[in-house]
Every structure is written in structure tokens, then in C-alpha cells.
Amino acid sequence: MISVEEAQARITAAFSPIDTETMDLGHLAARVLAEDVRARYDQPPFAASAMDGYAVRLSDGDQPRQVIGSVPAGHPFIGYVGPGEAVRIFTGGALPDGADAIVIQEDVRRDGDMIRFDPHAIRADYIRPAGLDFEKDAVLLEAGKRISARDMALLAAGDVTHAKVRRRPRVAIASIGDELSAPGAPRKPGGIAASTGYGLTAMITAWGGAPCDFGILPDTVQEIATIADAKAELVVTLGGASVGDHDLVQKALGSTDFALDFWKVAMRPGKPLLFGRLGNTPILGLPGNPVSALVCAILFLRPAIDAMLGTQQHTCSLSQKFKCGCHTSHARLKGELPANDSRQSYLRARLSHEGGEVWAEPYLAQDSSMLSVLAEADALLVRHPNAPEAKRGDLAEIIPLDGF
Numbered sequence: 001m002i003s004v005e006e007a008q009a010r011i012t013a014a015f016s017p018i019d020t021e022t023m024d025l026g027h028l029a030a031r032v033l034a035e036d037v038r039a040r041y042d043q044p045p046f047a048a049s050a051m052d053g054y055a056v057r058l059s060d061g062d063q064p065r066q067v068i069g070s071v072p073a074g075h076p077f078i079g080y081v082g083p084g085e086a087v088r089i090f091t092g093g094a095l096p097d098g099a100d101a102i103v104i105q106e107d108v109r110r111d112g113d114m115i116r117f118d119p120h121a122i123r124a125d126y127i128r129p130a131g132l133d134f135e136k137d138a139v140l141l142e143a144g145k146r147i148s149a150r151d152m153a154l155l156a157a158g159d160v161t162h163a164k165v166r167r168r169p170r171v172a173i174a175s176i177g178d179e180l181s182a183p184g185a186p187r188k189p190g191g192i193a194a195s196t197g198y199g200l201t202a203m204i205t206a207w208g209g210a211p212c213d214f215g216i217l218p219d220t221v222q223e224i225a226t227i228a229d230a231k232a233e234l235v236v237t238l239g240g241a242s243v244g245d246h247d248l249v250q251k252a253l254g255s256t257d258f259a260l261d262f263w264k265v266a267m268r269p270g271k272p273l274l275f276g277r278l279g280n281t282p283i284l285g286l287p288g289n290p291v292s293a294l295v296c297a298i299l300f301l302r303p304a305i306d307a308m309l310g311t312q313q314h315t316c317s318l319s320q321k322f323k324c325g326c327h328t329s330h331a332r333l334k335g336e337l338p339a340n341d342s343r344q345s346y347l348r349a350r351l352s353h354e355g356g357e358v359w360a361e362p363y364l365a366q367d368s369s370m371l372s373v374l375a376e377a378d379a380l381l382v383r384h385p386n387a388p389e390a391k392r393g394d395l396a397e398i399i400p401l402d403g404f
């Protein structure tokens with residue numbers, strides 16, 4: 001059995017960034033940039049007032065000024081503010097030539113077209129210089145960035161109309177097992193609803209992939225071998241990965257041009273994970289138990305999708321940086337844990353705040369069939385191979401599950 005880290009490294013090494021497409025601004029949210037995006041204008045494009053008030057000249061000191069015009073946003077003043085003059089200005093209005101400070105209207109006494117104010121009310125810092133936010137041609141977002149909601153506003157501010165992004169990689173999902181039927185379909189004797197594929201579909205979408213359902217395949221070599229027909233950048237199988245007489249994924253793929261990279265990872269849950277290549281298509285065989293499959297998806301499928309999207313590296317753990325596709329963090333252990341064996345464990349845990357710190361409490365029920373526990377959990381608590389007993393208050397590594 002190989003380690004989790006080696007499995008992650010072998011999987012990510014098997015993928016490289018896929019082809020690109022150009023998308024309009026309105027369709028860029030959550031996409032991954034394939035090249036740097038630059039601003040098309042300075043922002044703000046001109047020196048602008050940050051307040052409603054009057055544009056004045058600092059050098060006039062506290063002498064009264066004559067108001068010679070008005071500058072609402074979008075209507076620049078045509079002219080020049082000379083000695084002893086001021087221009088009415090509104091937030092976002094372009095600073096008129098000759099002015100170099102703002103007095104806010106609350107500090108002004110106005111009488112006809114004359115204004116008076118105390119000298120301390122004259123403020124140069126109420127002017128936003130041109131390019132304060134960013135300058136023309138500045139890189140707004142770098143290649144590899146997944147475009148957030150905040151990034152969308154930034155791109156629009158830079159007058160960006162379209163950008164080159166990575167195509168969403170197609171990920172085919174095949175659910176394997178005689179016992180499975182679609183939710184809502186009549187149950188077979190000894191049958192259950194095929195559930196994992198729904199969680200996986202949502203995860204793949206959230207991570208920037210395009211999931212495609214290859215359906216439910218019965219436990220026969222012939223049926224399972226049909227996944228060789230899947231048109232996808234990555235094929236994911238669910239179930240049939242273990243050692244039972246009916247766990248047939250490897251046997252079925254043996255009749256195709258399948259090349260196994262590895263089978264079995266020293267982890268719990270998720271041990272029977274397999275990875276290989278069907279012709280040119282990578283295939284990730286996730287274990288059947290639903291919690292095992294979804295934990296493996298977080299640890300192995302997400303980095304595979306990241307590698308295809310060419311996303312920027314994640315910073316993981318307080319002490320080390322590695323490309324794992326998930327963010328790890330730390331919490332205090334609430335409870336006690338026995339020494340671990342040689343498999344890396346991912347315990348479903350709830351988080352709480354106490355005494356200014358985050359605490360992680362593993363659930364007593366850790367069976368890898370229990371989706372109710374996984375759905376309720378806030379984090380996976382990571383136990384490294386051969387970790388010694390852990391006491392209440394010990395620092396524990398966690399993978400927060402928010403967003404999954």
C-alpha cells in the first residue's frame with residue numbers, strides 16, 4: 001500500500017492543464033484563468049472626489065472662495081479653478097484643473113456664491129488620485145486564478161469584456177453494483193439507492209469540472225468494461241474496487257487496454273482506491289462505501305481537477321506547502337484518541353469555539369456507510385500513520401468541510 005501523499009503525487013502527475021476557451025465577462029464567475037488579465041484603464045481613470053463638497057486650492061488658505069461651477073459625477077468641469085475660487089463637487093466627480101483639495105459640505109457656510117470654512121476643513125486626502133485602485137495594463141488577476149465573486153467586480157472595473165479560461169474538464173461517473181437503483185426508482189430485493197454519485201456530481205461542479213453520469217452498471221465484467229466508451233478527461237468509478245468476488249472493476253478493465261498505476265492506499269476510510277489509465281483516459285476507482293468515496297474525492301479527485309484547470313497552488317497546513325487540493329488547518333482535540341495504526345485516518349468531526357480557539361470533536365460513529373454523519377460533520381480530523389495517543393487539547397490537523 002502506498003501513502004496518501006504518494007497517491008496524491010502520482011494522481012496529480014498524471015494530469016496537465018487542458019485546452020482553453022474564451023468566455024464573456026458575464027460567464028467568468030468560478031472559471032479558472034488560462035492567462036493573466038490586465039486592466040484596460042486606470043481606476044479611477046481621473047483624480048476624483050471621495051466626498052460631496054467643494055473643490056478648492058490649498059494655497060488660498062482660509063480666505064473665502066467664490067463658487068464658479070459644479071461637478072456632479074459623470075459631468076467634468078470645463079475650466080480652471082483660479083485663486084480665490086471653488087467648484088461644487090460630488091462624490092465621484094472629476095477634480096477640476098487648478099483644485100488640489102476638498103472641503104466637505106458639512107464644514108462649509110455658504111452665502112450666495114461665496115463659501116467660508118475653517119482651515120483645518122481643507123483636505124487633500126479626500127481626493128482619489130487617478131490609478132489609486134489600479135493602473136492601465138496592471139495585472140488584475142493571474143493565470144491559474146479561480147474567479148471569485150469579488151474578482152468579477154474587479155474585472156468589470158478594469159473594463160475587461162472577456163477572458164481566456166480553461167475548459168471545464170469532463171468527469172464521467174459510473175456507479176457500479178447490482179444492488180443499486182436510482183433514488184425514487186423501485187427498490188430491488190436487497191437493494192439500496194445509489195447515493196454517492198449525487199454528492200460527487202455536486203463536488204465536481206463546485207470544483208470546476210463538468211460531471212457526466214455514465215449511469216448505474218451491474219456487477220458484470222461485460223457491463224463494467226463499457227466505461228472504456230466514456231468520452232471524458234477522467235473516468236470515476238464508484239464501488240467494485242475491493243477484494244470480494246463481485247468487486248470486478250480491475251477484472252473488467254483487464255479486458256481493455258487498462259494500465260494500473262496503483263491499488264490500495266494506507267488510509268481509512270478509502271483503502272481500496274485504485275488509479276490507472278484506460279488507453280489515454282485516467283481512471284480513478286473510488287471505494288463503494290459512500291463516505292470512503294466522498295473522502296477520497298476530496299483528497300484525490302479535487303487535486304486532479306485542479307491539475308487539469310491549472311489552478312494556483314493551495315497553501316496547506318501551517319508548516320508546509322504542497323499541492324494537495326484541499327486546505328488543512330488546525331484545531332484543539334476535544335476528547336481523546338488511541339494511538340493510530342499504519343493507515344492515515346480521516347475522522348468525521350464537529351467543530352466548536354471555546355476560549356478563543358477552535359476545537360474538533362470526532363463523532364463516535366465512524367462507519368464509512370454513514371452519510372448522516374458525513375453530512376453533519378464540519379471537518380475531517382487527520383490522524384497520521386502511527387500517531388501516538390492524543391489527549392484533550394492536543395493540536396490536531398483538520399480539513400474543513402465547508403463548501404462540500
Ligand SMILES: Nc1nc2c(c(=O)[nH]1)N[C@H]1C(S)=C(S)[C@@H](COP(=O)(O)OP(=O)(O)OC[C@H]3O[C@@H](n4cnc5c(N)ncnc54)[C@H](O)[C@@H]3O)O[C@H]1N2
Nearest residue numbers: 175194195196197238239240241242247287288289290292
Ligand atoms: N474482505 C474484505 N472486505 C472488504 C475490504 C477488505 O479490505 N477486505 N475493504 C472494505 C472497505 S474498506 C471498503 S471501502 C469496501 C469497498 O469495496 P468496493 O469498492 O468493492 O465497494 P462495494 O463492495 O461495491 O460497495 C461497498 C458498499 O458501498 C455501497 N455502495 C456502492 N456503491 C454505492 C453508491 N453509488 N451509492 C451508495 N452506496 C454504494 C454498496 O452497496 C456496499 O454496501 O469494501 C470493504 N470490504
Ligand code: MOO
Nearest residue numbers: 269270271292368
Ligand atoms: O476503505 Mo473503507 O473505505 O475503510 O470503508
